[in-house]
Amino acid sequence: MRFFSAQSTAGTVSGGVAEIAAQIESCGFGTPDFVALHFGVGLDAAELHDAARSSLGVTALHGGSSCLGIMGAAGVDIGGAGLGAFAIWDAKGSFGTSSVDLGDNAEAAAQRAGLAALEHAGRPGEIPEMVWITVAPGCEEQVIAGLRSVVGADTLIVGGSSADNDVSGKWAQFGPDALHSNGLVITVLFPSVPVASVYQSGYAPTGASGVVTRVEGRRVFEIDNRPASEVLHDWSGGAVSLADEEPHSILAEATLWPLGRVTRQVAGVPFHLLAHPAVAHTDGAIDLFASVFEGDRLWQMQGSADSLVARAGRVAAQSRQNAGNQISGALVVYCGGCMLAVRDRMEEVSAGIKAELGDIPWLGVFTFGEQGAPAGDVAKHGNLMISCTVFSADDV
Template sequence: MRIRTMQAVGGDPEESVAELHRAFRSEDQRRPDFLALHFAVGTDAVGLHNAAIDKFGDGALHGGSSCLGIMTETGANIETGAAVGGLAIWDADGSYGTGSAELGNNAFKAAQQATEAAIVAAQRIGEVPDLVWLTVAPGREEQVVDGIRSVIGPSALIVGGSSADNDVSGQWAQFGPSQIHGDGVVVSALFPSTPGSSFYQSGYAPTGDSGRVTRVSGRRLFEIDGQPAAEVYHRWTGGSVSMANAEPLSILAETALCPLGRITREIAGVPFHLLAHPAVAYPDGSLDLFADLNHGDQIWQMQGSADSLVTRAGRIARQAREDAGGAISGALIVYCGGCMLAMRGRMDEVRSSIVDALGEVPWLGVFTFGEQGVPPGGAASHGNLMISCTAFGK
């Protein structure tokens, strides 16, 4: 297995793909067996897809938009809002396939269809991939994860992130070999010839405040302990998060370091919290989140810091590398877009922490509006403000 990453400033999709193509051709004259393209929405997704098909063919091509840009081992590229990053894998002894589908009115079924198409494209029908790399439009990620698991089993390694734009205006995009989507799911089934490892965690810890969900509808949280959710949350955060007046109020930036969390399991007596990021406060006291909650869930006020978000990325990357045997070919990093926006001025420190952990290997990092991965001791889940590192062994 060989892995190469490359980034382009972006803007012109044909020039960006041509730049990536020249770099990858200098590595290997063959087309990559797998190509992940992640990009900021300042580069047109349709043009990028068409140019990629022209240069690389319609094999295992996986595309998804990323908040403001991308990062690789050479730097974070978030200044123009149009950057493009690529990770190419050459692995003649492995198998790779990508499928995609519109979510439509049945996200579960769409995920099934995309997963089945990816396995067929990999020519490994009836087998379980070692890894599923996932890109999905924000909104129904839990249903998508369930759909994928229904095809490949409950213990499958599903890793990825929800596509993003630069300002939460809904301009995100996804594409597979044959289709471009605005509200779709892209699934890549990876059967690499080398072992790998993936870690999925957050950089947050619980405070002493906790309550029970007493009224919720999907991602709209109305009440905690029988009281308006926004009032409780405002109190828990010491008044640092605003409440809506006459109009709905975006609180996405204010809440990046103080999300809500629920315990999904305990490992050696230490609880693992899956996070939900509050995005909008409403005049009626309800909150919109980027993840589902259920009636009766016990939720905690969580707290993070800029320093914890710098160091956590490196710690997770180090765990993935060590678990993969120490020597790796490369990695895929998922770093929450909300965390990136909160850490925008310190992203080079984040990149450096990952480089220190992984060594001199190629890796591609994407900034997402929701993260999917497998928590320690658990099954594939969707959460917010999470970080993952998936390392490919040598």
């Protein structure tokens, strides 16, 4: 089994795809069995999709946009038009990719995509080792539910919600056959080596908490029967502002002040799955980038630039240790909001990951929602999270 990561700083689709294709070809392994291609929205997604299909020749082609760019073994490229690829050759494995528009029933769409990906892999009715996912933001929980109905509750589902640079909806997803703006692309992987994945955040609870008493979808109206925006404003010591005469974005303010739900205890320590507050409304409601439900207890979480910088390396170290320390490739998901908060320190983030993974191919994407499996739990959707998924070396 072989892995390779390639990056291009060409800044154009034609130049970038040509560089990626040349780097992959230089490996001398022939056409890859799987390629994940992630990119900044400074590159035209339709043009990139066409160029990648014609130049790379891979049938399991998985594409998704990433906030500002990508990072990988060759460093960080967040100038807006970064392009990176992660390629796998595995004669003993199987890989299948499919994409769909989410439409008005994301759960059913995910079921269709899962079944089609298994057919593409030549493994219908089987359970893959993992599923790599790129999805448009908005209904990730339904997508995970749909995929679970196909691959089972315990299968590792890991990846991220596609992103743009400013939450204006310019994100894109593509599979071998189609490009989407509100879609889902999944790859089912049956690699010939074991996989290990760690999914965490760089935040800690402040001690303040309350119960959701009114919510509709991802809009929380009340916590402890008080307007949710007032509660968040108080808990954060005023760091997260209130709406004035118009709704306004609180994404940047809330990046270090998200809300968390305890999903399980790990060695007696609670695991908090995070939800990122996005918009404060004049009626006191707040919009989140993840779903919560009436009766959920929300905890005020707090992070710092230092914690966001250090956590990625720790997640990489734990994933390597869980794989027995001998690894040959890795896929990293780092929240786009976290990246924007520590943008001037992303070289430190990348260096910390590289120090723990060693000299192996890896690719990192910056997402507007993260999917992964907390320790001892099934796959979840959260915000402001980090995951590292590693492939064991052949001799492990």
